[in-house]
Amino acid sequence: MLQVFIPSLMRKLTNDKHVVEINATSITELINKLDIEYPGMKEQLTEGNLIKDGLSVVINDEISNNPLLEQLKDGFEIHFVPTIGGGNY
Amino acid sequence: MTQSKTYVRCVINGEDTEFLCEPRQSLLECLRDVLRLTGTKEGCNDGNCGACTIMLDDRIVTSCLVLGVEANGKTITTIEGMASPDGLHPVQQAFLEEAALQCGICTPGFLIASKALLDTNPNPTEEEIRFWLANNLCRCTGYDKIVRAVVKAGEKIREG
Amino acid sequence: MATVKKDYKVIGSRPVRHDGVDKVTGKAIYSADFSISDLLHGKVLRSPVAHAVIKKIDTSKAEKLAGVRAIVTAKDFIGSSDKNIETAEDRNEGETTRLKYLRDNVLASDKLLYIGQPVAAVAATSSHIAEEAVSLIELEFETLEPVLNTTQGLNSKSIIHQELETKELGTKVPGKTNLAEHIQHKLGDPEEAFKHAEIIVERELTTETVHQGYIEPHAATASWSNDGRITVWCSTQGAFPARDTTADILGVPISQVKVVPLEIGGGFGGKIPVYLEPVAALLSRASGHPVKLVMSRKEVFECTGPTPGTLMRVKIGADKSGKFLAAQAHLEFEAGAFPGSPVAAGSYCVFAPYEIPNILIDGYDVIVNKAKTAAYRAPGATMAAFATETVIDEVAEKLQIDPAELRLINTAKKGTRRADGPVYPTIGCEEVIKTIKDSEHYNSPITEPHVGRGIAIGYWFNVGLESACTISLSKNGTINLIEGSTDIGGTRTSIAMQAAEVLGLLPEEVIPSVVDTDSIGFTSVTGGSRTTYATGWAAYEAAIDVKNQMITKVAGIWSIDADNVEFEDGVFFSKQDTELKMSFKELASKSGAPIVGRGSVSKGGMGAGGGSFAGAIVDVKIDPETGKTTVLRFTCVQDAGKAIYPSFVEGQMQGGSVQGIGWALNEEYFMTDDGRMTNSSLLDYRMPTSLDLPMIETIIVEVPSDGHPYGVRGVGEANIVSPPAAVANAIYHATGVRQSRLPMNPASITKGIQDHRSDILNSMNC
């Protein structure tokens, strides 16, 4: 099971659930399963099967540079966070 | 009046030097653009950062506020003239050993100014160093290691 | 305190930096020093107004001036002669907008969005002629009401970008607005938790725009050759990002652009964006000559990214024991003329040093008619910490708990869940606070009147990103290390030292070079405190690769299995046969296929190694009659994970601390009501001079980061975060007056003291 943390601004889709448990081995699979359980999630998270601009995926404690390629393991935490704007680095 | 260049003759880093410049060109422009001595840096072009500090006869000045034509008959030392064939000047050596530079753009100005201080006062107090160098801005180091380097260079010079 | 046990030979030593001699003899070539034959000089026409619609740009008079070779405007971006140009039209809507913003910031197309925005550029045979030509360009425009702060931005009818819609996590919220993005982090149930708080402190604070203040103005030279290849020589924090952005703006493939990074005279985040590079390239294409553009100091102040003014409200609730129960932050940051203030980063950092179960953070990225903000050392974190850390000082006072103790009670540690969700790996927050609490400085008595002491803690999350490094072994046993990280302050050496450690070499036996974008793999910016961390990691891997190739080579010479070969203290030897030994140098001299090692890493985008915590202790003396602040003593404490090159770790700590002191006391943009900066010189923009400061004491804490081979944590940024708050707290303890605005200049301190006195008198009268 993956611990998927739902950003506050998306919790309207999960009737205010903060954390949901999903079984998946990739972010794509995760998002598809999320969308089945909570319709509209996919539209919130992706654009043309890619993670939306302005959105970053944190796997455990670091933002992933290419989340779609990451191999997800049981017990991982997944977070969706706003991308750092402003060319901060 | 026709716009013609002016002939300037001076001594730069011990060499007799002649060049032509427009009267509106600053000595800094002449050093960098005409003579290609780019060790002297431009940070503000209005005398407030000290990156363009050079020795003009017996005194440090910001070369952005000197006209090239004013150099006629003068003696100038720039950073390119500080080290000798047998090695770095003690101030240069101290800046390296004390890690007194980070980006390095303000360093030539600091070195020229620090050397001028130590030439007249090889044993300055921290306060004297900070006062003398107040016309040289550094944004990287917080000045701590620069002050230490000047003190260390003073010791080296006093040891001779 | 946790420290790295392993004793190293090179790491932790203090060699002379590799580029040192060139930089103390004036030989190092910085961007403005560069020259090339057939060179033209350019100047830029800039917007005289903060908000307007462009009606006409007439360059005819300027074109007639003798010596003028080319004039370009935004029109020149379109219809490039090049066949394989990917134009804006090929992109999706988001990309098209992003590209328009990028282009408009280097040459305005339809609107003027801030004073100083580039409008047209001239290339001529001399900079004097170019400047004269610029003054002959006629610009007609229709002015609009300017929007100059977040309050105006959120309330004014004046809309800066008609197409702009507010984004929430990448999703658009319909409606015309100047609010580019709303960010929210929510943890637990703050609303409920505040109800149980023994005390609640809530304050509103503001900060003014400040500039990175690097001493080297931006400069770029570009040559667009007839085969379509573009070469750019410039001063940048990232040659590859500069290449990619320049190619993007020009609409050419990245393979067509080569960026040659010259020495860089300071950046602090401000030399990540490109300003001059694409314009110089357009001028070069139009004129057929290489073209050089150099900014004046005034242009640097008015037209390059400062870090923004902010309006912040922070609220913290604690129980009797001092435990924080809940915290809330409302952060409004000015983005400048285009989206992208550091409010997202500020939102990550605002409560980062503490374990607080219930948090609500709202961040707002507001478009205003000012220059587009750029990163400045721990972008956003310094303003946020000014708010949080002064509020915490007030909580400590109300609960009569020592400020360091209060922070210790609430310190974040490994496993603490942050407001944005993730939990921390190994971090050094607690160790930094303990070090402050136990320090001689913090425990020394204060005897003089009008003297106060303040402390504060700051966090920067640090980044990893991509770095590449190659190492070639020379026959004499030295190595050439090729990297792509531009060196702003000694990273050639901090990277070389990590390779030297692996191969048992001395630092001077490694010859590091920072090369152009055609000569090394992609390397991200020198920023985010990532260079010693990530490029150092790549150098480590390249060195391991070299070592393994040498092991294979020597195994071949001895005809034994490579698994039986070991390398220690510069000697290769066989695990079985003690006779079989060969020194690194001897093996290097043996002929055979050249040995070239490769290192290539991609590390976390944010929170690399858990980031770095830093704290400040500051003693100030206030002249009660003039409000002038004298910094008597300053100590910076920072977790470096493992200090590879301590001299330059200290240098980063001292430099960041002093930038923070300047920000605290005197640095600010003075703006007129029509959006003009009135102090755009190094005389009136008051960065600290040597005479404004004491020595800056440093204490390096070493809590190794998880993952990095040496436990490194980037130290470039966290050190600027706490000083303004620490100084504010010190000023309070010296005067009894809380400061709620940066900078805390003599006039505002004096006014505070006078108002405070009259308050006391009034209260006595009643």
Place this chain on the structure above:
Amino acid sequence: MKPEGAELKWIDYSSPETLAEALTLLNEYQKDAGILAGGTDLIVKMRADRINPGQIIDIKSIPELNQVNINSNNDLTIGSAIPCYKIYNNSDIMDLRPELKDSASIIGGTQIQGRASFGGNICNAAPSADSVPLLISLGATCNVQSINGERTIALEDLFSGPGQTILEPNELLISITIPKKSDLSGANYIRFIPRNEMDIAVVGTGVSVTLSSNKKNFESVRVSLASVGPTPIFVEGIDKEVSGQEINDESIRVVSNMSKNASKPISDMRGTAEFRQHLCEVLTRRALITAIERAKEA
């Protein structure tokens, strides 16, 4: 529209060796002439396009402008082109007028002091000029010449507005004369700046005081202020109030309040009017106390 750069427009340059030559040139070019001594104001103003002289006249080679003279009466005359560092490094000047170091050593930083002169600082006529308040308080006069002759102007009468003096376009400031000093007098210049050294005075105060023979009473007090009006301000009428008065907190307060009331500051990025008025009182009081101490030691 002025571009953002800092390039100088075309100029011609001459460096006359004699005063006569210089005055003739100045008379020829009048308002189109730019007089170059240290250049630390002139060149900055030209780059900022605030002035655009076509003919630069470099006066540094003219002997009369580089002389220091102390006559039998102990009046001190300082050539207008002498750079600041030569003033505070000159033992004759420092023996007679040590207080001149107060201002000469803080006009810009070290590099600026290698070029900037009192003459330039005066003729630039900035309300914030650091050399002026002390010189006014010392009763300094300006020796001015043109091809038509010479005249002497009291320094406090020289200024007509920000950057403006009453000098004719063909007149040149040759030197400044400070009248002889009484054994019972002392002076001091202090300024307030947010940053140390590299900054423009938010307020500057020059104070000169002469004590009664028993050193307990004021004989005369002269105060002049910088940066609190369109020109440097000489505070009138102080002697009427305190001459003969005993030196105590009360009489000192009278002086500092008169100085505060004489100020007519504006608000700008360097300080609000309110703050500047407040500083006038504080700085005058502090400068006066130092001047008194110096007078007692004298």
